[in-house]
Every structure is written in structure tokens, then in C-alpha cells.
Amino acid sequence: MEPDQKAGPAHDAYLVRPIGTVRSPRSVPRHDHWGDVSAVIELDPAQLQPDAVTGLEQFSHLEVVFHFHLVPESATVTGACHPRGRTDLPRLGILAQRLKERPNRLGVSRCELAGVDGLTLHVRGLDALDGTPVLDVKPHQQLFQPAPEAVREPAWLRAAMSAYYF
């Protein structure tokens, strides 16, 4: 049988393995006021060498990739829904919002790095619950961000999220 060129290559699923765990005072999902939450990322010494964090203290902020592990795969949304379940807000596609019930259940969050103690990272403002499996930690580099003045986004969504951090 000829390969179907139109369909393009079907990529394989692949296994990701947590490299650490979030320890946070928050263990119940809630929407807002994450800014003052102090938490810890415990990196796994079975996955990483001690020098995996060399130089990390030179960065003020991290980008953390994690697994929304409390969301069952069956609960993920593949179409559109109301942000935060608020029917007074317009429906948005799952890829046009940051809802946790998303394909692959991957979270990406920025937080402040308060300190590095071996493979223990002290962070502030990380919006991930206690026990969250961490898949990656990257330094936040301003170079990779769009200039704030170039960013366009819906004002109504920004208003709806205004208490997210503080």
C-alpha cells in the first residue's frame, strides 16, 4: 500500500518522566491569589546530577513545565468552553485559554526563584498544587519574550483574571 502523503506523518506518543515534585501549602484547586504562595520544587536526584542547577541562582525567574496530574485524561476538552466555567464570558477554544483540562495536561508557569539549595528550589508565585509532578525547569530569559508593547489580548479575559496573582 502506498503511504498516504496527504495525511502527513502520524507522530508517536512518547513517555515523559517527572524530574521533581512541587511542595506547596496549596493542595486544593483555586483560581486566584497565587502571587504570595511560597513553595518548593524538589528535584529528583535519581533523574538529575547535582550540577543540573549550576548557575540557576543567576536567574530571578523560572519557567516550570508540569503535569496537571489531578485532571483525568477523560476530562480533557478538545473543543471550546467558557473560561473558568463562567457563562457570562465568551466561549474560547481550549487552545485559546490556559485551562488545565487540556490535551496532554501540560502546564507552563513562570515563578520567582527565591533560592537554590542543592536540588531543592524555593519559589514564589508558582500556580501548581502540592504534589504536582514537574517535567522541566527552564530559566526565564527576557530575550524569549515578546515585547510587552507588541502583545495584543482580549481585555475582557485580562479583566476576568485580574486577581490571579494578587
Next chain:
Amino acid sequence: MEPDQKAGPAHDAYLVRPIGTVRSPRSVPRHDHWGDVSAVIELDPAQLQPDAVTGLEQFSHLEVVFHFHLVPESATVTGACHPRGRTDLPRLGILAQRLKERPNRLGVSRCELAGVDGLTLHVRGLDALDGTPVLDVKPHQQLFQPAPEAVREPAWLRAAMSAYYF
């Protein structure tokens, strides 16, 4: 046998499944000058409903999570190395840089959204090679970014990356 409390819960690996593919004129890895690259993210209609992108056109920038699929798992770094292989630069831990040879081989990149045509997203400045499996697309929201004036990072690294986009 008693569970070992000290070790903490060992998280399970889990399967992630690509939701789309990058189509880019760039098919060979290179470091710099990504800013002008126009590419397409072809989302997979077998994974997503047509309304998964409803409202996405209201955002100027995307955050794309992808798999560095050309990096074999055996090539990943679990300790420290010189950024870009440049021995004139200080060694950095793998979590203190954004090198592709990292645990779980997950990339997170911002790019400009130039247009939405069904499940085809036209983007600019996406630093991912042709054929890259896309695991998630999120809207870039300024709310989730640290204030630029609060960001601290090593000047030498910024200098070494100065041609990354333009």
C-alpha cells in the same frame, strides 16, 4: 514492606500525544535568526474539534510546547555543560539553560500568531524545525509574565544569544 516515606512518591511516567506538527522552511538545526521565519502549525483534526481555536485570533502571540524529536533520549544531559558548546562560556546546569538535550526533551517557545485558518495556525518567529511534534498551544497572556524590570539574568548569556531572533 513499609513504604519509604523519605523518598516521597515516585511519579509515574505518562504518555503525551502530539496534537499537531510544525511545517517550517527550516529543517536543519541552527542557532540564530529565527525572528523572520514564517511557519505553520498544522493541528490534528483527529485530536481536536474545529472550535479548539475559537477566539485564538484575539491574541497576538502563542506559547507552543513541543517535542525536540530529533534528540535521542540517550543524548540528554542530566548535569551541566557549556551553553551552545562554547567552552569560552561558563558551564550551566541543564535546568539553567534552554538547551534541547534536556530531560523530557520539551521545548517551550513564544511566537507571533500571524493568522488562523481552521486548524492551521500561521506563525512567525517559532524556533522549531520542520516536522516538530506540537504537544500544546496556549495563548500568550501578559498577566502570566514577570514584569521585565523584575527580571534578573546573566548579562554574558544574553550577549551570547543576541542574534537569536534578529
